[in-house]
Amino acid sequence: MTQPILVVMAVFRPSEDHLEQQMASIARQTGASPHLIAVIADTRSAPEVERAAEATGLPVTLVHCDTELDSVRAFEAGLIEAVDRADASVAAGEPEPLIALSDQDDIWHDDRLLRGIEALSDGTAQMAHGDARLVDGDGSTVLHQSMFRFERRIKQPRLRGLLYRNNITGMTLLMRPRVARVALPFPRQAGVHYYHDLWLGLIAEATGGVRYVDRPLVDYRQHGGNVMGAIDRQSGWLKSRGGRKLPDMAWLRREAASYALARFLAQSVRNRLQDAEFDGRLPSGTAKTRGLKPYLRGTLGSETHVWDALTLALRGHLALARIAAGFAVVSAGRVGWTLQQALGPARDRAIDDFDRRLYSMSPGVSPEPAKSAEPKKLTAHNYEGQVDARKEPKWTPEFTADGPSLTVLVPTLNPSEIFAGIATAVDIGLGLAQRGIPVRFVATDLPVSSAAASRGFLLRRMKSGAGSSAGAHISVHCGQTQETIPAHADDLYLATAWWTAHGAEKLIRRHGMTQPRFYYLIQDFEPNFYPWGPEFADACASYTFDFEPIFNTALLRDFFADQGFDFATPDSLAFRPSIDVTRYAEAPRTAGGEGPRRLALYGRPEVARNMYGTAVEALARFVTERNLGPADVKIVSIGLPHPPLSLPNGLTLESLGKLPWEDYPGYLAGSDLGLSLMYSPHPSHPPIEMAASGMRVVTNGFGPKDLSRLSKAILSAEPEARAIADALSRAWDMPPVTDDERRIDLASLGASMDETIDRLAANIAPLLRRDAA
Structure with missing residues (x-):
C-alpha cells in the first residue's frame, strides 16, 4: 500500500502550462498516493487548477480565499485544511497521511516523495527535505545542479543555525502532520519577514529532528515571477570586500532587524512548544529547545554568537560567520542599552519615588522646588486620546461589493479569543449564512492574527449538513488593519x-x-x-439608536421592558441559552458514595458580576454554621484558575480552572452541590448545567430572573452572603435530585437558536433582495 500524501500548493496567477507540468509531476510520484490541496491565493484561479487536475488525473481539493493572500498565509490556509483531512483519516481508522508543500511552477522528480518517505522511516524525524536543481523558465536548461552548493547552504545547521540562515526550501519538504498541528496558526507578522518553511523547520527540528536528503528532488524554475529565487548570498559580499565601508548605523540597523526576527522566532517556538505540551498536542518532554538559549535569556547570549562566528569562519562559511558576529554585536548592544536605561531615567524615577515615600513619613511633604527653577514645559496632547477609540470605525467602506450583505461587527475573530458572547454572535452570523444570507464578518477591536485560521474556524463551527455552498456566503475582514473593507450601499x-x-x-x-x-x-x-462615567453613559446611549433588538433570553428582554425601554416588546426576538440539556441530564450520576460530599463553585475572581467575594463569604458562613470539615465536604472552584483559598474548619477552596469540554459533564455528575452566582439579568449557563447533571444548585435572583422556576434542583436566593449561605444549608439537607428535576425545559427563556435565526433570516432576506434590486 502506498503512503498517502497531502500536497499543499499556493496558487497565484499561474502560468497554465507550468501549473499543468507541475501537477503532472506530482501525479507521477512513485511510492506515494498524492492528493493536492490547492489554495486559490489570488481568489480567481480555481478554473485553471480544475482543468489541470482533470488533465493530469490528480485528485484535488480547492481552498477558496476571500482576499488575495501572500505565500505565507496561503500555505497556512492549506495546512489548516491538510490537518483537518489528516485528523479525519485517523478518526476513520485509515493511515495517517504525510504533508508536502509545493510551488505552482516547479517540476518534481519522480522520486521526490519516496525519498522523503524513506528519510522519515526511522520514526523519530519530523521532517525531511532535500536539494533542488536550478533550471530556467522553460524548464529545459539547467542553470546549476545544486541549490545547496550554489547558495553555500549548510546541510545540517541544527536549531540555532536555522536562525542564522534557513536551509529548508518548502518545495522539497515532507513532514508529519504533528508539525503542522503544533505550528498552526503561524505567529503574526506585519508583512512578510519570515517564510513558512523556516517556521515549520524550527518546529520540526525542536520536536524530533529534520533529515536532509543529499540529492536534487525538484527542478526549481528561475524566472521573473519567483517569490524567492536562488541567490549566491556569499559571493557578492566577498567580492565587494575590498571597497566595503566600516560598519555604520545603516549596517547596525540591518543586523538588528535580522537579530530581532531570530529572537522573535526563537521565543515564539519556545512558547508554542510549551503550549503544545500543556494542551496535549505534544507528549511531555518532547520539545528540545536548548539551541535557542542565546535568544531566550534576558541579558546573556552574545558570547554564544561570538563562538558560533568563530566556528563558522573556521569551517569556511564566512557569510554565516558575519551574520553570527552581527548577532553578537546587537545582543551585546541590547544589554548595554538596558544597563544605560536602568542607571539613567529609570534610576532617577526609582530614587524620586523612594524619596517621596521617605518624606511622607516626616515631615509629610516633599521639599518645594526652587522658585528660580525654570518650570517644566507641558506638551500638548490630542483630544482624540480622551475619546473611547472603540466607538470609531478604523476602516472606510469601499463600495465595490457586487450585492448587499449583513455585516457582523465583532470585537475579535481570532479562534483563541472567541468565547461566550462573541461565540453566540458568530453562530448567529454563520446560521444566517447557512440560510443563504451573505455575511461579512468584521473584527473591530483586535487584529486578525490569521485570516485563514479565522475562516477555517468559522467553517468548522458551521453545523454539519450546511452544504458546500454555505462557506461561499461568508467573508472575513479586519477593521484594525484594513484601511478599506468591501461594502454595498444596501448593507x-x-x-x-x-x-x-x-x-x-x-x-x-x-x-x-x-x-x-x-x-x-x-x-x-x-x-x-x-x-458611573463615560463608558456607562456610552453603553446607555447605544440603546437610543435606531435598531432592531435580538435578546439573549426573554428574561433579559423583560428586564429591559421593566427599565422602560420601548424597544423591548413581547414580539422582540429572544432566544434561549444554547445548552444541550440532554448531554448533562443523561450523564450517569457518580456522586453520593462514601467520603466527603463535593461542592463545586463557579469561581471567576476576575469577573465582578460572578460575585466571587460574595460566594466565598457565603461558603465561610455555611461551613461555620454547619460545622463542616474536610471529612464532610470538599470544595472546588471551576471557571477561571486562581490560587487556593483557606476556609474555616481546615477547609481549602481548590481551583481547577476551566475544565476540558469533554470532561465537564462527568465532573458535574460526580458533584453533590453547586454554587454559581451572576449579578446580572442574564442567566448564566452553569446553574442550568449543574442542575441537569443532578446537583442541588444555589444561585441568585436579579430583577425578573428566577432560575428556580426551571427546576426544583435550583434554589434562587437574594444576592447577599447571608441569604446564599442559608440556601446552601437548605440544599445540603435536601434529598438527591430526581430524574424529573434534571429534565429542564428552556422554552420559557425564549425560542431556540434555530427558530430565532429562521425568523431573523426571514426578516433580513427581503430587505437585501429589495434593496439589491
Missing part, C-alpha cells in the same frame, strides 16, 4: 456590543447607507459593567 449591520453599536450608527450616518436601522444583539445590560 445591513449587526452590532454585538455597545461600542460596535456606536460604530454601526456612525457607518450608516456618515456613508448614507440605504438601511437606516441596524440589528443589535443584546446579551446583557452592559452599562452595569462599568462605574
Whole structure:
C-alpha cells in the first residue's frame, strides 16, 4: 500500500502550462498516493487548477480565499485544511497521511516523495527535505545542479543555525502532520519577514529532528515571477570586500532587524512548544529547545554568537560567520542599552519615588522646588486620546461589493479569543449564512492574527449538513488593519456590543447607507459593567439608536421592558441559552458514595458580576454554621484558575480552572452541590448545567430572573452572603435530585437558536433582495 500524501500548493496567477507540468509531476510520484490541496491565493484561479487536475488525473481539493493572500498565509490556509483531512483519516481508522508543500511552477522528480518517505522511516524525524536543481523558465536548461552548493547552504545547521540562515526550501519538504498541528496558526507578522518553511523547520527540528536528503528532488524554475529565487548570498559580499565601508548605523540597523526576527522566532517556538505540551498536542518532554538559549535569556547570549562566528569562519562559511558576529554585536548592544536605561531615567524615577515615600513619613511633604527653577514645559496632547477609540470605525467602506450583505461587527475573530458572547454572535452570523444570507464578518477591536485560521474556524463551527455552498456566503475582514473593507450601499449591520453599536450608527450616518436601522444583539445590560462615567453613559446611549433588538433570553428582554425601554416588546426576538440539556441530564450520576460530599463553585475572581467575594463569604458562613470539615465536604472552584483559598474548619477552596469540554459533564455528575452566582439579568449557563447533571444548585435572583422556576434542583436566593449561605444549608439537607428535576425545559427563556435565526433570516432576506434590486 502506498503512503498517502497531502500536497499543499499556493496558487497565484499561474502560468497554465507550468501549473499543468507541475501537477503532472506530482501525479507521477512513485511510492506515494498524492492528493493536492490547492489554495486559490489570488481568489480567481480555481478554473485553471480544475482543468489541470482533470488533465493530469490528480485528485484535488480547492481552498477558496476571500482576499488575495501572500505565500505565507496561503500555505497556512492549506495546512489548516491538510490537518483537518489528516485528523479525519485517523478518526476513520485509515493511515495517517504525510504533508508536502509545493510551488505552482516547479517540476518534481519522480522520486521526490519516496525519498522523503524513506528519510522519515526511522520514526523519530519530523521532517525531511532535500536539494533542488536550478533550471530556467522553460524548464529545459539547467542553470546549476545544486541549490545547496550554489547558495553555500549548510546541510545540517541544527536549531540555532536555522536562525542564522534557513536551509529548508518548502518545495522539497515532507513532514508529519504533528508539525503542522503544533505550528498552526503561524505567529503574526506585519508583512512578510519570515517564510513558512523556516517556521515549520524550527518546529520540526525542536520536536524530533529534520533529515536532509543529499540529492536534487525538484527542478526549481528561475524566472521573473519567483517569490524567492536562488541567490549566491556569499559571493557578492566577498567580492565587494575590498571597497566595503566600516560598519555604520545603516549596517547596525540591518543586523538588528535580522537579530530581532531570530529572537522573535526563537521565543515564539519556545512558547508554542510549551503550549503544545500543556494542551496535549505534544507528549511531555518532547520539545528540545536548548539551541535557542542565546535568544531566550534576558541579558546573556552574545558570547554564544561570538563562538558560533568563530566556528563558522573556521569551517569556511564566512557569510554565516558575519551574520553570527552581527548577532553578537546587537545582543551585546541590547544589554548595554538596558544597563544605560536602568542607571539613567529609570534610576532617577526609582530614587524620586523612594524619596517621596521617605518624606511622607516626616515631615509629610516633599521639599518645594526652587522658585528660580525654570518650570517644566507641558506638551500638548490630542483630544482624540480622551475619546473611547472603540466607538470609531478604523476602516472606510469601499463600495465595490457586487450585492448587499449583513455585516457582523465583532470585537475579535481570532479562534483563541472567541468565547461566550462573541461565540453566540458568530453562530448567529454563520446560521444566517447557512440560510443563504451573505455575511461579512468584521473584527473591530483586535487584529486578525490569521485570516485563514479565522475562516477555517468559522467553517468548522458551521453545523454539519450546511452544504458546500454555505462557506461561499461568508467573508472575513479586519477593521484594525484594513484601511478599506468591501461594502454595498444596501448593507445591513449587526452590532454585538455597545461600542460596535456606536460604530454601526456612525457607518450608516456618515456613508448614507440605504438601511437606516441596524440589528443589535443584546446579551446583557452592559452599562452595569462599568462605574458611573463615560463608558456607562456610552453603553446607555447605544440603546437610543435606531435598531432592531435580538435578546439573549426573554428574561433579559423583560428586564429591559421593566427599565422602560420601548424597544423591548413581547414580539422582540429572544432566544434561549444554547445548552444541550440532554448531554448533562443523561450523564450517569457518580456522586453520593462514601467520603466527603463535593461542592463545586463557579469561581471567576476576575469577573465582578460572578460575585466571587460574595460566594466565598457565603461558603465561610455555611461551613461555620454547619460545622463542616474536610471529612464532610470538599470544595472546588471551576471557571477561571486562581490560587487556593483557606476556609474555616481546615477547609481549602481548590481551583481547577476551566475544565476540558469533554470532561465537564462527568465532573458535574460526580458533584453533590453547586454554587454559581451572576449579578446580572442574564442567566448564566452553569446553574442550568449543574442542575441537569443532578446537583442541588444555589444561585441568585436579579430583577425578573428566577432560575428556580426551571427546576426544583435550583434554589434562587437574594444576592447577599447571608441569604446564599442559608440556601446552601437548605440544599445540603435536601434529598438527591430526581430524574424529573434534571429534565429542564428552556422554552420559557425564549425560542431556540434555530427558530430565532429562521425568523431573523426571514426578516433580513427581503430587505437585501429589495434593496439589491
